[in-house]
Amino acid sequence: MRVQFTIALAHLRQRPRSTLVSLLGIMLGVAFFLAVSALMRGSEQDFLKRLVDNSPHITVMDQYRTPHVQPAELRWPGAALAISNVKPQQETRGIRNYRNKLEAIENLPGVRVAPLLRGSAVLTFAGQQQGLSLSGVVPSRMKDVSTIDEQMVAGALDDLSSAPNGVIIGQGLADKFQLGLGSTVNMLTASGGSRIMKVVGIFRTGNAGYDETEAFTLLKRAQVILERPNRVNRFIIQLADPQAARTVAAGIEASIGYKAVSWIEASEDLLSLLLVRNIIMYSVVTAILVVASFGIYNTISTIVVDKRRDIAILKAMGFQAADVRRIFLYQGMVIGLLGSAAGLLLGYGMMHVLARVELKPPGVSDVVAMPIWWGADQYLLAVAFAMAACLGAAYLPANKAGKLPPVMTLRGAI
Known part of the structure; x- marks a missing residue:
């Protein structure tokens, strides 16, 4: 595994410009993922806090x-005649x-x-x-x-x-x-x-x-x-x-x-709206990472094409198809880890900048600060999405490299 990892790093160093572009794509994708997620989830938490804190969690009513x-229906269930327009006793x-x-x-x-x-x-x-x-x-x-x-x-x-x-x-x-x-x-x-x-x-x-x-x-x-x-x-x-x-x-x-009504029951329409908004938000930020992963796919595909003879020699020396695939998956993993680390730092800085933004909506006397969510789970989620996008983009060319026939490649047939 050390040999495969060393080869993967050597391939990336030989193409510094393409590697840097791929890293920037992942870094920006993770940073915007964090910033948008922190802003959207912060506004959701702020809304729920206002909704929950300013209204009862449960209201019990006199109904x-x-x-x-x-009583007539209890005394004669299923009777042939029914009494209508019964006025309840005044109380x-x-x-x-x-x-x-x-x-x-x-x-x-x-x-x-x-x-x-x-x-x-x-x-x-x-x-x-x-x-x-x-x-x-x-x-x-x-x-x-x-x-x-x-x-x-x-x-x-x-x-x-x-x-x-x-x-x-x-x-x-x-x-x-x-x-x-x-x-x-x-x-x-x-x-x-x-x-x-x-x-x-x-x-x-x-x-x-x-x-x-x-x-x-x-x-x-x-x-x-x-x-x-x-x-x-x-x-x-x-x-x-x-x-x-x-x-x-x-x-x-x-x-x-x-009758006891919870705030969840009373606000079902608002909670369903928040769910739809979160789905849209995660779809948009995930699309940013998917677009960034195309840079990784392009970089690794180019390396596979340029290194066909090297791949054939490695397979002739005893490397299995899985070993060759692992080399290129390592490249996607390295780009994903480095890009995620840089993106986390940039995203954290963007969150601090957004937290300092203050707005004064028309007709409102109070200044409103941008609500930011600082939960650790969104950092893990951003890295997970980034690594999934990177490994997914690296798998296709890695699988292609693993299937290259060494003899035909060395003869120049491929």
Whole structure:
């Protein structure tokens, strides 16, 4: 094997220009593979982080995945007559016996949960009106399952505990109504109730629709305003492992009966879009390496043509076809390893340059940095694709060299 490797290196040194071109092709291919992969996967991770961190991993609602069967159908299944237009008994909506169910969910490993009562309300101030979603929360629990406390630009979520009629609104709504800390507004509900509320906090998420239509108050105060005493209609759940959300949600739903929706189920269309995007991305960067491998194929094919007599002499000396093939496969391997090493260094530098790029999209006040993924697996993947392309490009001429008949070649017939 040492002799074969030495011959392979000698062949490459005899053609420095072709070898250098092949090396540059692989180097650039690996570098662009790394840069594009790091950028695309970084943007994917950033998107998922925003999606996962800014929304519950699991939401338990006060409804059932499938409607309950009517008593008449249970009593007389398959009856000749069917009762239609049955109106369910009117009741106060909410999760029944929610404290026991909350405790059962809390006992699950790696689970943080907060109860929430969500309803519709209308905020009026100085003749202006704005429909919004009012959420009654327990501040100490809400901070464990939401990032809303980190997004406060004035006041804090804990201020609700010291202000019985306090409300926290978004920056968009505050700007629209020209409100500030200490401002008082009138809150109207669908049932006709009205209450004067005091602004004790202002948050900003960057989502204009959310910042204009969301408000938070104490859970007990929301139960009074929305006329749902001792009721909640949501459990907001965060997990230590977000990827386990689908399994945990199924277990919770089977345990308590109410519908539990994981972030994976709620975002299936977005996740499928990310999968398609990744397939396109890897297809493009792989095509770059495939194009670069043509340089290797051309270099080794030329060496095989020029070294036909040398190959015939080697086979006459006792080299088998596999030994000859190995010589040219070594050439592809050497070009692949050297090109990959140089490409990794260049790609790493390109990733650092991209990480320093800052953008300010039109209409956005915050500067956005390019998200870069630094995971080690993409380096291994780039080298694996490069070596596969190099060895694949080297195999065809290597196989041709191994099949050359030595006698006819030495006679000049080939």
